[in-house]
Amino acid sequence: xxxxxxxxxxxxxxxxxxxxxxxxxxxxxxxxxxxxxxxxxxxxxxxxxxxxxxxxxxxxxxxxxxxxxxxxxxxxxxxxxxxxxxxxxxxxxxxxxxxxxxxxxxxxxxxxxxxxxxxxxxxxxxxxxxxxxxxxxxxxxxxxxxxxxxxxxxxxxxxxx
Numbered sequence: 001x002x003x004x005x006x007x008x009x010x011x012x013x014x015x016x017x018x019x020x021x022x023x024x025x026x027x028x029x030x031x032x033x034x035x036x037x038x039x040x041x042x043x044x045x046x047x048x049x050x051x052x053x054x055x056x057x058x059x060x061x062x063x064x065x066x067x068x069x070x071x072x073x074x075x076x077x078x079x080x081x082x083x084x085x086x087x088x089x090x091x092x093x094x095x096x097x098x099x100x101x102x103x104x105x106x107x108x109x110x111x112x113x114x115x116x117x118x119x120x121x122x123x124x125x126x127x128x129x130x131x132x133x134x135x136x137x138x139x140x141x142x143x144x145x146x147x148x149x150x151x152x153x154x155x156x157x158x159x160x161x
Contacts, residue, residue, distance in 0.1 A: 029041045029042065029043055029044065047067070047080060047084060048069075048080045048084050048085075048086050049086075050069065050071060050078060050086065053071040053072070053073075053074075053076070054071060054072045054073065054096070055069055055070070055071055056070050056071060056072055056096055056097060056098045056099075057069070057070035057097060057098055057099050057100045057111075058070070058100065059100040059101055059102050059108065060102060061079070061102050061106075061108065062102050063102075063105075063106045064106070065082050066079050066080060066081050066082060067079070067080040068080075068089070068100045068102070068108055069100070070096075070097025070098065070099065070100045070110065070111075071096075071097060072095055072096030072097065073095045073096065074091060074095070075091055075092040075093065075094045075095050075096055075097055075112055076088060076090070076091045076092075076097065077089045077090050077091070077092070077097055077100065077110055077121070089121065089125065090110070090121060090125070090127055092110065092112040092119065093112070094112030094113055094114065094115060094116075094117070095112075095113075095114070096112065096113050096114075097110055097111065097112055097113075098111055098112075098113045098116075098137060098138055098139055098140075099111035099138050099139060099140050099141040099151075099152075100141070101141035101142055101143050101149065102143065103120065103143055103149075104143075104147060105123060106122070106123030107120060107121060107122045107123055108120075108121050109121070109130060109141055109143070109149060110127075111138035111141055111151070112138075113136065113137040113138055114136050114137060115136065116132075116133060116135050116136060116137050116138035116153060117129055117131070117132045117138075118130045118131040118132070118133075118138065118141065118149070118151060130149075131149075131151065131160070133151060133153050133158065133160055135153035135154070135156065135158060136153075136154065136155060137153060137154045137155065138151055138152070138153050139152050139153065139154050140152040148161055149161070
């Protein structure tokens with residue numbers, strides 16, 4: 001028979017009465033659900049820092065494993081390589097890139113807003129207008145396995161495919 005020395009931790013009760021007190025805490029690896037319950041969140045690590053840009057969308061480029069990132073307020077698209085290196089791919093006339101979707105053969109689709117349009121960017125980086133739904137915003141896009149691009153728009157909630 002052997003003895004093992006164990007050290008225990010003492011339970012600590014924390015009471016937070018105001019939003020300001022709550023916001024003083026660190027939120028790393030904490031998830032908050034709709035009713036406001038806290039639970040342990042996933043372990044995350046910083047992949048790239050795009051400084052003061054608003055990141056609106058991201059898509060995995062399946063052919064390379066890189067991540068395509070749509071931003072605002074200058075309507076720019078970036079490629080984040082697996083190494084963490086950030087490259088500016090293109091800029092669009094519209095102020096925000098709210099949706100990005102991987103296409104085929106290294107191509108991808110970019111949706112700019114407001115006055116939403118969908119652009120096709122080929123593997124060489126050539127940009128051409130692909131689809132104009134005449135909707136204010138394009139919120140999301142997805143290409144299925146058959147090569148059909150689905151486009152979700154707003155504020156009227158129209159869905160194209």
